[in-house]
Amino acid sequence: MDADFWHRKWTDNEIAFHEGEANTLLVEYFPHLSVPDGGRVFLPLCGKTRDIAWLLSQGYRVAGAELSETAVRQLFDELDVEPEISTAGDLSHCRADGIDIFVGDIFQLSRAMLGPVDTVYDRAALVALPRSMRAGYTSHLVDITDRAPQLLITFEYDQELMDGPPFSIHDTEVRQHYRDHYQLTRLEQRKVPGGLKGKCAAQESAWLLVP
Template identity: 30%
Template sequence: MSDQWRKRWQEGRIGFHLQQAHPALLRHWASLGIANRTKVLVPLCGKSLDMRWLADEGHPVLGIEFAPEAVEQFLAQRSTAVSRYRQAGFTISRQGNVELWCGDFFHLHIQQAAEIGAFYDRASLIALPPATRQRYAFHLAQLVPPGAKGLLISLSHPDGSAGPPYSVPKSEIENLFTPNFTLTFLDEGSPDERGRTESVWALERRGPRL
């Protein structure tokens, strides 16, 4: 799966990338009531401008991305100085209020995510095949503390198992996250020309860490 995504970045096949912050993020983030300066985890972040928006709102951002091409393209968007170092298998680049950790999300440990208090998933879940989605939901639950809140933007489409982006219906989201999170369905967009429909969810981590 990681090789597949790396190839997409190398070939520039990144139609999922938006040239502005996602409208659902602008519409719903404030309603989560996340305190200013809360550090936000953004798994499989790509070069998303959503991270710039979160940072401009006062949140330190920790983005995890496998493809170094995505990291470098994000950093090149601004001329601000970048500091770089390595830690536990990750190459880390810090630019302003944003840290980008280049490596495997599933290798991120609780100790490395100790300051995380919120999370944002715009296209992580839908980038993963079915078997890996279960692992993703469990790992996310391990990384964030009880009470941590986040926004999830998912996608469903009529193409069955085709992807990425994969179709993840509401019922699967509920099955994946209900064991460890309280879910609130926020809204759903209109289908695009390919029949793809986005859904937006608020999540809150329940109970003790696993």
């Protein structure tokens, strides 16, 4: 899977993965992270998720990384905010009050560019990547966030019944990627109503990762 895949998805508006409201697992379990008032939350591969609007409404600051310029433009349009745009290395940096989005390849985002974050919310990044990219991604995420606590959302289903993304990620793989850096707790595992994309039965899990 390459960058062109995601650019085509956004250009063709094939964004069934986009939720119109804040994710219910985020709303329910974000308090477990004990983020301070006004704390900064990093969302890798954030798209234009409504989770950002929810986090801002709760008084948190948001940082995100997203490959698609189209997605970021739509995000700020839906927030009714005009961002300031500058260059950060090979990335574009779109900034407004309480929000920083870095546009481009997340692997080009450094810890210095990102700045300090209090927590990570990964609903759409790990599950979006094929197996060959996940180890590199998780290692990079741990590095640029300085092992910040994390709320991670994953899916489990029969991968032979449907191609990803989102990809099926078993609990053993989650532990393989993160056990050297975090204590892992699965907060909840539940059935996806109607199946994943309406195609196959699936379970959705919320994980708490604490250094």
